[in-house]
Amino acid sequence: MMEAKKKEHLKLEKNSGLYFAIGMTLILALVYTALEWKTFYSEPDWKITQNVLDVMEDDVPITVHYMKPPPPPVAPTVIEIAPDDPEIIESVIETTDPNQDTEILEPTAINLEEVEEDITVIIDLIDEVPIFPGCEDATDKKACFQKMMTKHVNRNIRYPDLAMELDIEGRVSTQFIIGKDGTIENVKMRGPHQVLEKEAARIIAKLPKMTPGKHKGKNAKVVFSMPITFKMQ
Incomplete structure (x- = not known):
């Protein structure tokens, strides 16, 4: 039995790789x-018209013109003639400024009232202490x-x-002023209880009138401090 023979240049599988690449x-x-x-479409005419309208609406403002009305007519002015005033007599205002004919008045005596100054001094610095009744000859x-005291x-x-x-017991610190007339004034106190302070104030209020103290030759207010001790036996 004879086998069929293929020609070499007619074999398809020989160049299959080349054909696949192509x-x-x-x-x-x-x-x-x-x-x-790419495909290009032409824009319709209605779209172009719409764009033009949009530009016109944006760029062209609407202006309203207002005509101002004319002013109303002015009424004619009525001129009235006033009657003549009676004769006016002007008063003469004399000046008060001095001149050569002004009489110069002689100055009168001026009395200056001397105001006595209030001097307040503590008793340790006063020139002359107040005199308690009974101490005049001391x-x-x-x-x-x-x-x-x-x-x-x-x-x-x-x-x-x-x-x-x-x-209740303790010490009440008192302070008062012997005035320029010798009376007691401006009483201050401080103690452990109000009831003791009240009793100390009563004692100070019973002080007699004194001869006022003097400082630099003038009556002066004298500050005096005195403790009062309350102690039960």
């Missing part, structure tokens, strides 16, 4: 051409003043009943 190249070229293909009037307190002090009931 086919793939053609397919890729067709795909690229299809993707890059050699050391300051020591006599201190002695008579202590005697006055001891003679007039009364221990308050309420302070005794509440067992």
Whole structure:
């Protein structure tokens, strides 16, 4: 049996790789051409017209012209003739400025009232201490003043009943001024309880009128401080 023989130049499988490459190249070229293909459409006339209208609406403003009405006619002015005024007599205003004919008055005596200055000095710095009644003839009037103040307190002090009931005791610091007329004024005090302060104020109020102290030859207010001690036996 005889076998069929194929010619070498007619064998398709011999160049199959080349044919496959050529086919793939053609397919890729067709795909690229299809993707890059551009189609241009002409714009219709109505769209162009609409764009022109839009530009006109934006750029051309609407202006309204207003005519101002004419002013109303002015009424004619009526001129009235006033009657003649009677004769006016002008008054002469004389000047008060001095001149050569002005009489110069002689100055009169001016009395200056001397205002006495209030001088307030503490008792340790006063030139002449106030004189307590009974110390007029004392050699050391300051020591006599201190002695008579202590005697006055001891003679007039009364221990308050309420302070005794509440067992209240302590020292009340008092300060007052012996005025220029010798009377007691501006009393201040500070103590442990109001009931003791009230009793101390009563004692100070009973002080007699004194001869006022003097400083630089003039009556002066004298500040005096004195503690009063309340102690139950």
